[in-house]
Amino acid sequence: MDGRIIVITSGKGGVGKTTATASIGAALALEGRRVAVVDMDIGLRNLDVVMGLENRIVFNVVDAVKGKCKLKQASIKDRRIENLYLIPASQSDNKNVLSPEEMVSFGEILRKEFDFVLMDCPAGIERGFENSVASADEAVVICAPEVSSVRDADRVIGLLYAKSITPKLVINRIIPEMVERGDMLNHIDVVDVLSIELIGLVPMDDQVIIATNTGNPLVLQKKSKAGEAFRRIALRLNGMTDLPIEVPQAEGHFWRKIGTKLGLGK
């Protein structure tokens, strides 16, 4: 059976597309699926360092699309996680070296080799976005609970609908303490504004930076709340659609609850 191509996008930069791609990809591979994560940020590649595979790059996605190498040669095998492959971006070209038409045919080749292909889309809605979306069957929109990110997500959702893709939503970088205080949009607010299906809530987590520092997969970090949230998103994408969505809770929630019980609540 042909694999599924999922684009991970957000419109705005810095909301966690690359972390999400690496983590969901790794988690799907841990479930035994053959996974390729493709860095579509031509000229500004980063998925390789996040995954700790930066010193193994020989060929890249541009080489593979242009037929300068075989797909196998451009796919870097992760040594820690079985079945996980990275197809890195080229660092010397710009987004215009690829066209959406070329990406559609490249997608057909990828589909034959992998169960899941995750396209890490660059920020923006220009050529890089067009290229990343061209071959995609599905889309995951990553959004942080703040005004600028939600606005850009709305724009991207509109563009995806225009391409007959119904996107799913991941809210990333949730700070539960701020949500509790009423200083951060909660997931109900964000879903209300964007009105698309939610598939995951990811808390802000120091482990993300620590994992990126070392190039280790976040989903292998035992204590990582974000890693756990991404793992659940992967399970949901892999067909476990009835897995409940966990709402991130503030640390010390227990004491606050007792405080509320004693009549010291807000």
Added chain:
Amino acid sequence: MFNDFLRKMMGSSPKSDSKDVAKKRLKFALIYDKLEVSDDTLRCLHRDIVEVISRYFEIDQEAFKMDIRRSDELSALIVNTPILSAKRHISPTGQR
């Protein structure tokens, strides 16, 4: 006094609800974003409206004015044109 101290200990603070402001602003921003029209679209619309009106009336094309006016509640397309004369002999389908 003691209550305040306890509240600090328990880590709860009074609600500030800046997120409600964020949500309100977001909703307005999204509505405005969707109403934005490009200059190209306006030019095409201008041309088409002049063409349709000209089937029925002789109009002063120089004085023709088209504008999108926005208020908090709604946006309105306002077209204003002087009519020089009505055209006779219009077929029922509107074709000349």
